[in-house]
Amino acid sequence: MAAAHQISAVSVASPAGILDALMVKFTxxxxxxxxxxxxxxxxxxxxxxxxxxxxxxxxxxYQAAYENN
Known part of the structure; x- marks a missing residue:
């Protein structure tokens, strides 16, 4: 879940940022x-x-997955 905490630091405009955002959502x-x-x-x-x-x-x-991270 470390990736979930880093989502705000990743630029979603870059391809890597989009991939990271999708991985966080999937996780x-x-x-x-x-x-x-x-x-x-x-x-x-x-x-x-x-x-x-x-x-x-x-x-x-829902709270465990989305709100407490």
Whole structure:
């Protein structure tokens, strides 16, 4: 995820900058999908232990992938 932190330092006008931006988007999306998958595999009891309801999985995954970086 180091690339995600460097996106603001990369010039998107250059071909390398565009490639870096696409890699960051792809990496964040993969993190989102993995988080959704892992949380969805948990039982309702396990989610409750984490303080989550099944309806919150997508929000939590989005925050983990896009907002906390």
């Amino acid at each position: 964040r999306y993969r993190m989102y999908r993995k988080t959704v998958s892992e949380l969805s595999a948990l039982s309702g009891h396990d989610l409750a232990d984490l303080g989550l309801h099944r309806s919150e999985i997508q929000r939590v995954a």
